[in-house]
Amino acid sequence: MKFKTILTLVAIALTLGAISIWVGQLSYSWLPPQASVESQLIDNLFSFLVTLGTFILLGVAGTVTYSVLFHRAGRYDLSDGPHIEGNVTLEVVWTAIPFLLVLWIAVYSYQTYIEMSIRGPMEMAHMPMASSIAPALAEPIDESVQPMTNIEVEAKQWAWVFRYPEKNITSTELHLPVDRRAHLVMRSPDVIHGFYIPAFRVKQDIIPQQNIDFEFTPIRTGKYRLRDSQYSGTYFAAMQADVVVESMADYEQWLAEARQKSPSPAFNQAASEYAAREQKSAKAGWATIVPASPPIVNYHP
Amino acid sequence: MTSIDRALDQEQLEQSKQATAQENEHDEAGNSMFGFVIFLLSESVIFLSFFAGFIVYKTTTSDWLPPGVEGLEVREPAINTVILVSSSFVIYIAERYLHDKNLWGFRFFWLLTMAMGSYFLYGQAVEWQSLKFGFSSGVFGGTFYLLTGFHGLHVFTGILLQGIMLIRSFLSDNYENGQFGVEATSLFWHFVDVIWIILFVLIYVWQ
Amino acid sequence: MTQIAPKKLPIEADSHEELLSWRRYFSFSTDHKVIGIQYIVTAFFFYLVAGIFAMIMRGELITPEPDLVDRTVYNALFTMHGTIMLFGWMFPVLAGFANYLVPIMIGARDMAFPRLNAVAFWMVPVFGIMFILSFLVPGGPAQAGWWSYPPVSVQNPTGQWLNGEFIWLLAVTISGVSSIMGAVNIVTTILRMRCPGMSWFKMPVFVWTVLAAQIIQLFGLPALTAGAVMLLCDLSFGTTFFDPSQGGNPVLFQHFFWFYSHPAVYVMILPVFGIFSEVFPVYARKPLFGYKVVAVSSLIITGLSAVVWVHHMFASGTPGWMRMLFMFSTMLISVPTGIKVFAWVGTIWGGKIRLDTPMLFALGGLINFVFSGITGIMLSSVPIDIHVNNTYFVVGHFHYVIYGAIVFGLYGGIYHWFPKMTGKMYYEGLGKLHFWLTFIGTTLNFLPMHPLGLMGMPRRVASYDPEFAFWNVLASIGAFLLGMSTVPFLINMVSSWIAGKKAGDNPWRAIGLEWLLSSPPDVENFEELPIVIAEPYGYGKSEPLTENMG
Structure with a gap:
């Protein structure tokens, strides 16, 4: 038994x-x-x-x-179950x-x-002095092994702007070469935004007025979405951008092309929605922070 | 159950109510004091939060003092501190007098406590007026006025409570059912004192 | 134990009493039972209001485009949905249960401070109406989410002094004052008003869990109040505590906020654990398995809850050591909660189960809770949290806890104690219909949020990419179903309260001091204070609970 x-x-x-x-x-x-x-x-x-x-x-x-x-009481069964108070084992x-x-x-x-190896997770963001007290558990991988793609990210209400400092190019689409570690320095002038690319499973809040370092390594070419993950006000949901991961050659070519273009205003979902809303005579919603004017960048899709 | 039974029950209930009312009254002061202590413990967490905030700001802000401000004058606040802290002893003496049923002694020392508390508030008002920064002068100004102001509000509340207790002492058989009000006010006063000591160390001593 | 319902009283006396009792609920009563019901009914009103907000939101989300309401309106709706659900429904309804049950469970005639109790209750309609009226101020109500993170929350686009965020902060502070009053009262009552013989290990688990929950209120709420005061100063008085452009630190607010607001979830779920622990033994006819461990584990949860708050900020820029520390402390919570879950399963196992409505809700709540516990462990793991933090996965997890477990437990509790509170029996058929609608609605509404989050849909969005449409449509249908599920509940409650069959004093043949009283209990509860001689949950062992009653 x-x-x-x-x-x-x-x-x-x-x-x-x-x-x-x-x-x-x-x-x-x-x-x-x-x-x-x-x-x-x-x-x-x-x-x-x-x-x-x-x-x-x-x-x-x-x-x-x-x-x-299987342990249901019968319809007229008014008896109690066994008196078991517990079992220590x-x-x-x-x-x-x-x-x-x-x-x-x-x-x-x-x-x-x-x-x-998430880069020493943003002590700077948390407490500007904490870096001296607490060494991060996770050390960045050895930077000498591989060159990195350095990009500056600006998140503002409600637009993403990416700047490639080595080539002095700006874009509203994030281009990354595949299989190379990307190093971002992220800034926000207004409120907290969240840098989130679901396909990369990475996320980092951007605390205003601070340089937030962030690293990851894309390994698959394709087009992905970048979303703002930390609620940032009225047009929060519209604050998205495309992320293009491409081969090194394509990436170099894109950089060269973008460099040729002179800066022009990009399409901005928040700004255009706001403009449309303001034109309507009947106001549908409440007052909002006015979106930043569409970013002026070298490259926009 | 008939209505007569109910009436009888009602009568019994009344009797038992009276009986327990007496028991409860005895208990009530104890409950009130217990509840008041819990409340003070909870209240102290607000101050702890402000202190924690102050420490974080103080240790992380790069330009701690607003431009043109050298630091805080310590001498006057130190005198103020001595007066406030000694008032804790004075209020204790007042309580002893009440315990010994000497109402005039109680009133005298109780009034003295109120005077010392009021002097503290006056000193603080004078200090606030002489300062070169305001509530909105950066994080330093904000935390300074928030902490001293929130504490000052407690001192003011304490003096109000003391005033009420003083008036009550002139009403007849006021302290027949125990002295919960006086004890609670006194405890509150000690609490406000302890908070001030921490606050003084944080803001004035640690510069 | 079984008691036959007393013969009908003469009609005049009966209706007279009823009329009186009906009026009592609209007066400044200091009877804990009246206040308890006042709390529950008022809270339910706010629950319906916030539920309607949720349905409008789900209406918006049924299509990817922002087409039903303006984005500002959507943002206001999700802010007020969260706020009113928590401050207007959850805390008050739980205060109601604690008010009603704690004194009669520990053998007291009333709460320790009856007048304070009434004052605390009457603040609920005050701040609740403030929340609702904030829709009328220029610029609309607060639109910064119920977290109210600065700098978004202090941006104040209207520039008006009287704005939604201002009212929000004021109302939240009043709610905090009311909760602290309640907590002081409840803790004092439990610690000092127990009847003779009611030692710690003779207290029902519900009382233990209420105590554990209210202790959290006492040490946690003041931190939120401190944060709210500072935020109010930033918003209205020109300080810069949380303004990063002027030396402030917005992350500090997050610490203040979560130091309270994570434990707040335990404030809500602990009493529901208590309800589960009361309900399972009654309908399984078995003692609560491992009663003492279940009771004590509540206090362990209270202790741990004070050291987990940073897990909400894993993506906020938290140092690595902090992430790891708080990951571990958060995971540890699953041990005392696991003990409870297994104890309930042990209670049910081999019992004589009756599937009355309270039991159905408790069982449904238990399964939902296990599910939410598992997703909770996933969220506590930092690498996974980095992916799903601030996505619909969190929303799904949270609603499985709040709705799937807590609201289920509350419904179960309402059905279970309805005969005691009103003296009437609810309609079992409507109750079962209500359960199944709620269970299906909950699953349909909140389960699809998990795949959405895993796919990367952020929370709080008024519009989304078309790839998320399928699961969103399902969730919206579930939400409407949930909205409908309250209809049979309301019909059931109102009609059975007015015209229901009389329930006896102990229709469930349950063991507990409250079931020795008449239904509804007299004003003073006990004619003579009981002398408790047995542990609770003595099912299967015919032994009297008290020396001098029933």
Whole structure:
């Protein structure tokens, strides 16, 4: 009898495990394409957590469902269930196992974090003096190994402007060469914005009046979206830009082309929406901060 | 249950109410004091938050003092501090007199506490007037006036409470049911004092 | 234990009493039971208001373009939706439950400070109406989200002195004062007003969780108040605390805000854990599994909740060591919560389960909570959080906690104690319909938010890229379904309160001091203070709970 119980439990655990692993593998498809080194690391961690989470969810939900189906009181059964106040062994087990799991998840997350080598996560942004006290856990990768793409990012209400300091080019579209670490210096003149490219799985708030350093490595060519992730006021949702990751040759060619163009005003969603709204006689909304005029840049799509 | 039963029940209820009312009254002062202490603990977190904010600003702001401001004068505020801190002892003496049922002694020292508190506020007003920066003079001006102002508001509240307690002392059988009001006011006063000491160290001593 | 409902009273006395009781709810009553119901009903009104805001938002989001309302209106709606839901619905309704139940569960005749209690309640309509009236000021209500992060929150485009953000800050501060009054009252009541024999380990878990939650209010809320005062000074009095262009530090506000506002989630969920712990034993006819551990774990959650707030700021520019530290502390919370979840499962297992409406809601809430706990662990992991922070994944997680677990628990609690509060029985059929509509609506509304977030849709957007359309349409349909689900609830509550069948004193055959009282209880609750001799949840062991009652 006891052997049979154990066998049943093992069988259930194996089934749940198999389903969980399957869901864990499936979870990769819920995420955008893996367009950066960081995205692969994060997706592996996510898949691991989905596997674990599915197991726990199915375990709990399954137990509850079984109980509800098979431990129902009969219509006229007014008796009580067994008087079981607890079980110390069981309670110790279900305190210890979650604790160990948490440790496991924390260590795995920590390792992933280190591997992402997110540049000493912005001590400057947080407390200007903290850098001297606390060395960041994650060190930037050795910069001498690879040259970096240096770009200055300006986020303002509500436009993204990218400047390539070496060539003195400005653009409203972010172009990046593939397989080369990008180093951004981000600034905001007005409010907090969030630099977020889902396909790269990277995100960083831009605290106004500070230079925010940020790094990542795109590894897949294509066109992606950059979004403002920190609510920045009226036209927050419209504050998006395209990110183009291309081969080194294409990138060089784009730089050369952009250099030829003289600066002109780019299309700006917020500014044009605002202008349209102001022209209407019947005001539909409330007062808003006036969007910055469309940025004047060398290149805009 | 008939209505007569109900009426009887009602009567019993009334009786038990009276019985428990007496018990409760005994308890009530204890509850009030307990609740007041909890409230003060909670209130102290507001000050702690302001202090934390002050420390963060002080250690991270590059141009801490507004242009043209050298620092704060310490001498006058130090005298003020001594007066406020000693008033904590004076209020304690007043409480002892009340405990010994000596109402005139209580009133005298209680009034003395109020006078010392008022002098503190006066000193602070004089200091504020002599300062070259305002509430909106950067983070320094903001935190300075916020901290001293918020504390001053507490001192003012304390003096008001003391005034109420002083008036109450002239009403007959006021302290028959315990002296919760006086004890609470006194505790509040000590609290305001302790806050000031921390504040004084942060703002004036640590420059 | 089973009690037969007392024979009907003479009709005159009955209706007279009812009329009186009806009026009591509109008076400055100091009876904790009246105040409790006042809280719950007032809060429910604000819940409906904020729910309508949510439905307008979901109406906007049914298409990618910003076409239904202006962007400023959308921003105002999501700001006020969050604000009113939390300050107008969640905190008041939980204060209502605590008010109603704590005294009768610990054998007290009233709260420690009845008048303070009434004052705290009457502030709720005041600040609630302030929130709603702020739609009428020039420039509209606050539009900076319920976090009200500076600098956006202090930009004040109208330049008016009286603006939405100003009213918002004032109302939030009043709400804070009301909550502190409530917390002082509740903590004092629990610690000092327990009846003879009601030792710590004879208190029902609901009382434990309320205590744990109110302690958080006491140490957390003042930090928010401090932040709000400073923000108000920035907005209206020219200071620059959070203005980075003049030496201020906007991230400091985030610290103040989250130091309270993350624990605030525990303020809300802890009493719901309490409701789960009360409901499961009754409808599974088994003692709460591991009662003492469940009770104590509430206080562990309180302790941990004070050291997790930075996990909201992983993308704000937080140093690495801080990220790792707060990641770990956040994950640790899952241990005491896990204990509770397993204990509930242990309670249900092998019981004699009855699927009455309260049990359905508690079970649904439990499953939703486990799901939200799992997504919560994902969010606490810094690398994943960097991707999904400020996306719909967070919105989905949050609503699974707030709606899926907390509101489910609250509904369960309302159904469970409705007979006690009103003396009437609700209609079971309508209750079940309400449950299924709510459960399906919740899943349809909030589950699609998770894929949206993973795909990278930021929260708080009035428009979005067409690739997100499919899941958004589903979520919107779910939202409308949820809106509809309140209709059977309202019909049920109103009609059964007025014309429902009389419920006995203990229709669920539940064990607990409150079930030894008449339904509804007398003004003074207990004729004679009970002397408690047994632990709570003594199901399956016919042993009296008190020495001198029932």
